[in-house]
Amino acid sequence: MKNILRFLVFCLCFNAAAQEEDLSLAYYLPQDVNYNPEIPKPQEVIGYIPGEWHVTHDLLLSYMRKLANASPRISLENRGKTYEGRPLVLLTITSEENHENLEEIRKNHLALTQENASSLNTSKMPIVVNQGFSIHGNEPSGSNAALLAAYYLAAAEGAEIEDLLENTIILFDPSFNPDGLQRFAYWANSNKSEHINADPQDREYDEVWPGGRTNHYWFDMNRDWLPVQLPESQARIGTFHKWHPNILTDHHEMGSNASFFFQPGIPSRTHPLTPQLNQDLTKEIGNYHASAFDELGSLYYTEESFDDFYYGKGSTFPDINGGIGILFEQASSRGHAQETDNGILTFPYTIRNQFTAALSTLEAAKNMREKILNYQREFYKNARNSAEKGAYVFGSEKDASTAYELAKILKKHKIKLYKLKEDVKSNGKSFFKNTAYAVPKDQRQHRLVKAMFERRTEFQDSLFYDVSAWTLPLAFNLDFSEDIKTRELGEEIQELKKPTIEATKKSDYAYLLPWEDYYAPKTLNMILEKGLRAKVGMQQFSLNERSYDYGTILIPVQNQLLNSEEMHEFLQEVAQKSNVQIDAINTGLTSGINLGSNQFRALEPAKVALLVGEGITSYDAGEVWHLFDQRYDMKITKLDTRNFSRSNLSRYTDIILPNSWGNALKEKDIKKLKKWVSNGGTLIGYRNAARFFKQKDFMDLEVKKDSLVAKNISFEEKRDFRGAQGIGGTIFETKLDLSHPVNFGYTKDKLPVFRNTTIFIEADKQSYNNPIQYTKKPLLSGYVSKPRLEDIAETVPFKHSSLGKGNVILFVDNTNFRAFWFGTNKLLMNAIFFGDEM
Numbered sequence: 001m002k003n004i005l006r007f008l009v010f011c012l013c014f015n016a017a018a019q020e021e022d023l024s025l026a027y028y029l030p031q032d033v034n035y036n037p038e039i040p041k042p043q044e045v046i047g048y049i050p051g052e053w054h055v056t057h058d059l060l061l062s063y064m065r066k067l068a069n070a071s072p073r074i075s076l077e078n079r080g081k082t083y084e085g086r087p088l089v090l091l092t093i094t095s096e097e098n099h100e101n102l103e104e105i106r107k108n109h110l111a112l113t114q115e116n117a118s119s120l121n122t123s124k125m126p127i128v129v130n131q132g133f134s135i136h137g138n139e140p141s142g143s144n145a146a147l148l149a150a151y152y153l154a155a156a157e158g159a160e161i162e163d164l165l166e167n168t169i170i171l172f173d174p175s176f177n178p179d180g181l182q183r184f185a186y187w188a189n190s191n192k193s194e195h196i197n198a199d200p201q202d203r204e205y206d207e208v209w210p211g212g213r214t215n216h217y218w219f220d221m222n223r224d225w226l227p228v229q230l231p232e233s234q235a236r237i238g239t240f241h242k243w244h245p246n247i248l249t250d251h252h253e254m255g256s257n258a259s260f261f262f263q264p265g266i267p268s269r270t271h272p273l274t275p276q277l278n279q280d281l282t283k284e285i286g287n288y289h290a291s292a293f294d295e296l297g298s299l300y301y302t303e304e305s306f307d308d309f310y311y312g313k314g315s316t317f318p319d320i321n322g323g324i325g326i327l328f329e330q331a332s333s334r335g336h337a338q339e340t341d342n343g344i345l346t347f348p349y350t351i352r353n354q355f356t357a358a359l360s361t362l363e364a365a366k367n368m369r370e371k372i373l374n375y376q377r378e379f380y381k382n383a384r385n386s387a388e389k390g391a392y393v394f395g396s397e398k399d400a401s402t403a404y405e406l407a408k409i410l411k412k413h414k415i416k417l418y419k420l421k422e423d424v425k426s427n428g429k430s431f432f433k434n435t436a437y438a439v440p441k442d443q444r445q446h447r448l449v450k451a452m453f454e455r456r457t458e459f460q461d462s463l464f465y466d467v468s469a470w471t472l473p474l475a476f477n478l479d480f481s482e483d484i485k486t487r488e489l490g491e492e493i494q495e496l497k498k499p500t501i502e503a504t505k506k507s508d509y510a511y512l513l514p515w516e517d518y519y520a521p522k523t524l525n526m527i528l529e530k531g532l533r534a535k536v537g538m539q540q541f542s543l544n545e546r547s548y549d550y551g552t553i554l555i556p557v558q559n560q561l562l563n564s565e566e567m568h569e570f571l572q573e574v575a576q577k578s579n580v581q582i583d584a585i586n587t588g589l590t591s592g593i594n595l596g597s598n599q600f601r602a603l604e605p606a607k608v609a610l611l612v613g614e615g616i617t618s619y620d621a622g623e624v625w626h627l628f629d630q631r632y633d634m635k636i637t638k639l640d641t642r643n644f645s646r647s648n649l650s651r652y653t654d655i656i657l658p659n660s661w662g663n664a665l666k667e668k669d670i671k672k673l674k675k676w677v678s679n680g681g682t683l684i685g686y687r688n689a690a691r692f693f694k695q696k697d698f699m700d701l702e703v704k705k706d707s708l709v710a711k712n713i714s715f716e717e718k719r720d721f722r723g724a725q726g727i728g729g730t731i732f733e734t735k736l737d738l739s740h741p742v743n744f745g746y747t748k749d750k751l752p753v754f755r756n757t758t759i760f761i762e763a764d765k766q767s768y769n770n771p772i773q774y775t776k777k778p779l780l781s782g783y784v785s786k787p788r789l790e791d792i793a794e795t796v797p798f799k800h801s802s803l804g805k806g807n808v809i810l811f812v813d814n815t816n817f818r819a820f821w822f823g824t825n826k827l828l829m830n831a832i833f834f835g836d837e838m
Contacts, residue, residue, distance in 0.1 A: 023049045028148050028352050030156075030359075039155035040066050042147040050147045051348030053192070054140050054185040054336075057086055057178040063147060064091055064174055071154035072096045073165060079235040083216035086178035088235040093153045093170040095162070098126060105169065106243060112377045113244055113322060113444055115384065122373040129365045130171040130245035131358060132236065135222045135252070135314060137180020138212035140188070141330050141347070142251030145354035146174035152359070164366050171245060176314070177214075177221055177232060184212025188335050196337045198344050200256070204335040210618035217630075218622025219819065222250070226312035226452070226470065227820035228412045240321070241414045246372045247285070247324050249361050250314035251354050253332035257341040259299035260353050261306065261329035262289045263315060268461040269307030273451055274319045275382075277375060279308070281368070282324055288364035292356050299342070310466040311451050320451050322379035324372065328357045380444060387446040391489060392453050393424065394473045394480035395436030398516035398747055400499035401579060402822050405518070406476045407437045409820075410452075411496050415445045419490040426481035435499065438489050453482060455731075455781040462783060463720060467729025467756070469782025474731050474752040477823025504575045506568040507584035508557055510595055512543075514581065515551035515745040518822060521829035522632040523578040524553055528605040530570065531561050535600035536744070536834060541592025543585060551744025551834070554600050555582075606832045608634070609652040613641035615664025620686060623816040624656055627825060644669045649676040654832050659687035659814075670696050678804025682835040684828070685810050690759050690799075699801045699808045704760040708787055729756045730782030732792060733775045740771030741834035742798060742809075745826050752780055753797060753824055754817045758788065760795045761812055772798040772827075798827075800838045807835045 025041060028050070043049050045066050046059040068076035068091065078087045098105060109128055111117055131149070133142035150172060153165070175181050184207065191204035210218050215232060224233040240248070254261065264270075264282045286302055293300045306327055308316045315327035330350050337346045365372070395403045407417055418440065420433040439449055452472045459468065473480035504511070513523055513534075527534050537552040555571070557564050568584075575582045588595035608628065612621045621638075628636040639647050639655070641664050649655070649672065657664075665673065677683050677698070685693055693699040713721045734751050736743045743751075751772070763770045773796050779789055797812040809831045815824035831838075 023051055023348055025049065025148070027348060028355055029152060033161065034157045035155040036157055039070050039151065042151055046147070050144050051346075051351050054188040054347070055144050055147060056185040056189075057175055057182040060143060060147065060174055060181070061087060061089060064089060064150060067091070067150055067154050072099065073154055074150075075099060079238060080231055082179045082232055084179045086182070088178070088232060089174070090239055091150065091172040091174070093150070093165070093172050094126070094168060095165040098166065098169065102169075109169075110244055112373065113380045117377045117381065120377070122370050122377070125373055126167050126169050127247070127365050127369040127372060128169045128171065128243050128245040129362060130173070130240065130243070130248040131361065132173040132176045132249065132314060133251045133354075134181055135176035135250060136213045136220070137177045137182070138184040138207060138334070139253035139332060140181060140184055141253055141332070141350035141354045143175045143181055144347075145251065145351045145358060146172070148351070148355045149358045150174065164362055167366055167369055168362060169243070170362070171239060171243060173236065173239075176236065179216045180212045180214055187212060192336055198337045198339045200338055202335075205338055209612075209614045209616070210622070214618060214622065217626040218618040219626070220619060222314055223310075223312050223466065223818055225314055225317040227818060228409055229819040234412065237412055240317075244321065244376070245318070245323055246376055247326065247361065247365055248314065248318040249326045249328065249358070251328045251357070252330070253350070254329040256332055256334060256338055256345055258329070258331040259301060259342065260293065260331065260357075261327070262286055262300065262302050262357065263306065263308070263325075263327050264303055265306035265308055265327070265465075266303060266461070269309050269463065269465070271309045271311065271316070271319070271451070272460075273447055274308060275379065278319050278324060281372060281375060282326065284368065285324065285326065285361070285364040288360045288367075289357055292360035292363075293353070296352070296356055298353050298356070307465045309464055309468070310470065312470065313466065320448050322376045326361065328354065330354055383446045384442070384444070387442040389486065390441055390482070391418070391484050391486055392439040392441065392449070392480060392482050393420070393426065393431050393436055393484045394476075394478045395431050396478050397430070397432050397435050398514070399518055400435045401518040402476050403435060403437060403478055404496070404499055405822055406472055406478065407493075407496055409472065410439065413445060413448060415449055416440060416443045417493040417496070419493060421488055421490040424484055424488050426484050429479045429481060431479065431481070433490065437493070438484065440486055440489065442486075453480070457779055457781060457783075459783050462724035462785065464728050464783065467782070469729060469731045471731060471781045472820075474780060475754070475821050475823055477751060498579050501575060501579060501581045504568070504572045504582045505584035506564070507586055508564045509587065510557055510585045511555040511571055512548060512583045512585055513553035513555065514548060514583075515553060516549065516747060517580045518826070519578045519580050519632075520553070520745065521826065521833065522634070523574055523580045523582070524603075524833060525606065525632060525634050526574045526578070527555060527571075528603060532567075533560060534603050536603055536837065537593065538599045538601060538741075538837065539593045539739075541590040543587070543590045546583075549747065550739055551741070551830075554595055601837055603833060604653065606634070606654060607652045608654045608656065608832060609637040609639045609649075610656045611641060611644070611658065611664065612638045613664075615641050615660050615662050617659040617661065620658035620814060620816075623814070623819060624658060624828070626819055627816050627828070631825070632829070641665060641669075645672065649673070649681065652681065654682045654684060654835065657683065657685040657689050657692070660689065660692070674698065674803070677806035677808060680805040682807040682809065682831070684831050684835075685808070687757050687812060687814060688759060690761060690810055690812055693808060693810060698803060699799060699810060701799050701810070702762040704762060704791060704795065706758075725758070725785050725788055727755055727758055727784055727788060729754065730784050731755075731780045732778040733780050734772050734778070734797065735775055737768070737771040741837045742771050742800070742827060742830050744830050744834060750775075751823065753813050753815075754821050755792075755797070755813045757812060758791075759812050760791050761797070761799060763794060763796050769800075770796050772796060807838060809835060809838070
């Protein structure tokens with residue numbers, strides 16, 4: 001029997017290899033058209049037929065540049081660079097005549113989204129299609145298909161292609177994720193055998209951590225279309241709002257045993273702000289995909305999975321912006337050929353399917369051109385007609401930086417912002433003209449604004465492919481109101497500028513750094529790294545008619561490494577770099593604790609390590625790395641779990657353990673970690689670190705048992721029933737003890753937190769040990785089942801305990817979610833700088 005199995009595997013592998021040996025462009029390209037011989041073929045630049053090897057980003061880029069130089073149909077622009085310095089290029093592909101009038105075409109197209117668009121004649125306007133490939137780097141069939149699609153559009157000849165290019169502007173992004181694509185191509189190519197082995201257990205099909213899916217900081221970039229925190233996202237969002245494409249395609253891969261998926265997704269999981277006509281048109285476009293795949297003989301499905309709910313995905317973001325987003329999911333070979341339930345799945349086969357979908361999209365766009373252009377015009381007309389009166393307003397008197405960061409997101413989406421004429425009170429909250437921003441509802445991007453600001457707690461479906469809530473003012477922990485009058489708006493903000501701060505005056509006594517501003521930790525880190533002494537105030541006080549809250553940082557002038565002149569010059573520089581106010585103080589006599597009080601506790605520089613590698617959730621680790629490296633300019637050492645036993649932990653004051661899976665650390669590593677904590681270190685764990693801390697005796701805590709019981713649920717309904725009990729991404733309200741060091745810098749006793757776990761920690765019987773606790777009715781926005789809502793009420797998302805001389809700190813929720821959850825970032829910084837004071 002074993003010999004028979006070996007023979008079958010040999011045959012399968014031989015067939016896969018044989019197909020590659022016979023590979024040619026004819027396998028992919030339509031053969032009923034001629035191709036311009038002056039246009040370079042992919043293999044003439046990259047050195048092989050697409051599909052023989054995985055294209056690296058540098059070769060992909062080289063080919064696109066060659067095409068742009070060779071073809072008058074193509075222009076190429078560089079819109080920026082990734083964190084690793086790779087260009088973010090865009091090809092614009094259309095007829096030569098259209099290229100000569102491209103700016104006029106663009107302006108006319110944008111006019112469809114403006115008022116008075118009814119006078120435009122859509123019968124003579126080109127349709128705009130944005131085709132994007134492989135936003136997940138280890139889903140490479142998309143970018144490899146881009147080689148063929150770009151060649152076809154540059155080289156194909158005849159009336160059909162001329163008609164397509166005359167009536168279509170194609171915005172062509174060959175790699176949404178250059179860094180991830182490069183990382184995965186290296187892996188697949190370096191593990192390829194000459195005789196391709198389709199055994200799924202071969203090393204080729206099992207990437208090392210963190211894999212090529214993500215970008216440099218290990219972010220899933222297909223979740224960043226709305227928050228726009230990453231350079232790759234900023235480039236593509238800039239393109240989107242520059243053109244407002246009618247169709248945007250997003251080429252992905254899924255599990256190897258699947259087939260091919262195209263949208264629409266599950267109808268009941270479409271966001272209510274998306275018009276039904278959007279889904280109808282998506283389905284009509286799907287008929288073109290079906291026809292093309294029927295002719296090809298490839299299996300496919302639609303409307304059975306995925307959804308159109310979260311507007312931060314590439315296939316859904318266009319839906320709230322008057323376009324049509326289309327997700328393609330191809331079963332992945334994850335290498336060059338792999339055994340699957342459907343036989344041997346080869347890399348060339350996956351590329352051909354993606355290429356076919358790219359062409360069927362363009363065929364649909366050409367044939368449905370006028371219908372889709374009219375839909376875009378009607379979308380914005382209806383949005384204006386349905387816009388409510390008044391405006392949203394958001395801001396923070398003491399944390400202008402966070403409000404500014406939210407305003408930056410809105411401006412990237414071409415949303416109009418206004419100043420306030422005067423200070424305003426609304427719903428019991430105060431908004432100040434110098435620190436607040438107003439967003440009128442009656443504007444072109446009305447629906448997008450509503451999607452960003454709304455709090456939704458009722459849903460047609462209880463299952464979500466991604467998060468169910470992303471209310472941005474809550475994510476930023478900002479006061480906001482949705483019913484101020486437009487007459488209270490001042491001038492429109494044309495150019496967004498950072499909040500102004502006063503120049504730091506000179507003192508020979510001391511300086512005070514209020515802790516409320518988002519960038520205060522960045523400021524403190526620069527001060528401590530300079531070798532200056534600093535202390536944190538454990539109580540409130542006032543001085544010179546100004547109140548200073550818990551967590552205010554004191555920097556004495558005397559007995560420092562710098563003299564008073566040097567100190568003033570340095571702190572001026574620090575304040576400007578971080579854009580945070582530093583106050584000069586000339587007396588220690590205050591109302592409340594005096595500046596010489598022992599309620600000011602000395603601080604030490606933070607030396608932080610982050611556990612990464614096998615067993616650690618790369619998303620969570622990347623969010624922490626990005627926060628330190630990009631936001632706070634703080635060094636953080638990435639300790640790989642495979643090297644942990646050889647690491648010298650005495651170098652670090654803090655170690656962060658992100659969410660993990662399996663056994664990230666061996667027993668001897670756990671003993672080593674526990675000894676380090678006992679000697680004075682601070683261990684900070686996230687999410688399911690709760691179970692690890694409990695099982696390994698780092699912390700005594702009580703985790704609620706799952707008492708969920710299924711009643712009258714059939715076997716067929718089991719999966720949906722269990723799925724509905726998950727918390728995939730919901731916003732809950734907590735109450736804060738503002739005197740506790742973990743909450744220093746927060747000015748309100750309520751804090752919205754983001755949760756995507758079902759780990760519920762019982763509150764401590766001593767109230768002072770519950771500085772962050774869910775309220776009795778905590779749901780603010782998003783979906784949660786009734787049993788889970790009952791489970792979470794009055795539990796705690798934070799725990800602290802001592803272990804020997806050290807500290808163990810637990811955050812059950814992700815305080816750093818996807819780089820846009822600004823409102824809870826400071827909780828981690830407080831744990832880092834003030835852990836010893838807890």
